[in-house]
Amino acid sequence: MHVVPVPALADNYIWLLHDDSGNAIVIDPGEAAPVEAALSARKLALRAVLLTHHHPDHIGGAERLRDNDGVPVYAPDDDRIAVATHRVKDGETLTLQQPSAHFDIIAVPGHTLSHIVYVGEGVLLCGDTLFSLGCGRLFEGTPTQLLSSLQGLASLPGDTLVCCGHEYTAANGRFALTVEPDNAALKQRLDEVARLRAANRPSVPSTLSSELACNPFLRVDSKDVADWCSRHGASNDPVARFATLRSAKDAFRA
Numbered sequence: 240m241h242v243v244p245v246p247a248l249a250d251n252y253i254w255l256l257h258d259d260s261g262n263a264i265v266i267d268p269g270e271a272a273p274v275e276a277a278l279s280a281r282k283l284a285l286r287a288v289l290l291t292h293h294h295p296d297h298i299g300g301a302e303r304l305r306d307n308d309g310v311p312v313y314a315p316d317d318d319r320i321a322v323a324t325h326r327v328k329d330g331e332t333l334t335l336q337q338p339s340a341h342f343d344i345i346a347v348p349g350h351t352l353s354h355i356v357y358v359g360e361g362v363l364l365c366g367d368t369l370f371s372l373g374c375g376r377l378f379e380g381t382p383t384q385l386l387s388s389l390q391g392l393a394s395l396p397g398d399t400l401v402c403c404g405h406e407y408t409a410a411n412g413r414f415a416l417t418v419e420p421d422n423a424a425l426k427q428r429l430d431e432v433a434r435l436r437a438a439n440r441p442s443v444p445s446t447l448s449s450e451l452a453c454n455p456f457l458r459v460d461s462k463d464v465a466d467w468c469s470r471h472g473a474s475n476d477p478v479a480r481f482a483t484l485r486s487a488k489d490a491f492r493a
């Protein structure tokens with residue numbers, strides 16, 4: 240399966256997955272035009288749309304793609320996603336024929352309550368739950384929920400490609416470096432991100448193993464992150480550390 244990030248809106252990525260026979264799916268099309276352009280440039284036929292959560296920057300183009308291409312739209316069971324033709328839920332496996340693919344559905348409450356991710360074909364399609372070097376804002380869920388959701392993703396194979404919904408890596412990295420200024424893997428990743436962005440290339444997908452080494456939100460039990468959190472008022476508890484990190488990132492401007 241080929242995995243292509245299609246830039247859209249201000250800083251979104253719509254993920255395009257396709258096989259060698261011209262069959263494609265897209266994940267979180269916040270707008271239709273960039274998808275249509277990417278499909279025609281590669282001579283691909285769209286076969287399905289997959290949605291992770293209800294925010295407009297992730298679903299805005301789904302109706303036009305559904306109606307023009309006659310494709311199914313898979314989404315979590317949430318009335319705010321009226322464009323869906325098929326509902327999927329935690330624990331199910333979504334099987335597609337063209338392209339031939341299987342995706343496990345995992346509920347990841349936190350950024351929103353009904354957010355799901357799709358895991359299969361070596362990729363994690365994670366919407367706004369996990370970002371490279373960061374995680375989603377807590378719009379609807381609690382720190383307990385989002386930490387638990389992220390911990391579930393952290394147990395996937397290390398070579399899983401992390402396909403997230405936004406190009407936030409450089410800004411996330413500036414915050415991560417304030418938490419772990421001595422993390423060599425993080426510094427190396429930031430050099431790579433700077434090179435990619437200077438060449439106008441996406442910083443993602445990353446790998447799960449890279450995120451485990453560099454992303455403070457997946458590292459609340461590591462010594463340097465735990466020490467930083469306790470200096471910033473967190474009690475000696477993973478959820479308290481995670482909540483402290485998340486609110487510090489919300490307030491961070493640099």
Ligand code: ZN
Nearest residue numbers: 292294350367
């Ligand atoms: Zn969102």
Ligand code: FE
Nearest residue numbers: 294296367404
């Ligand atoms: Fe988003």
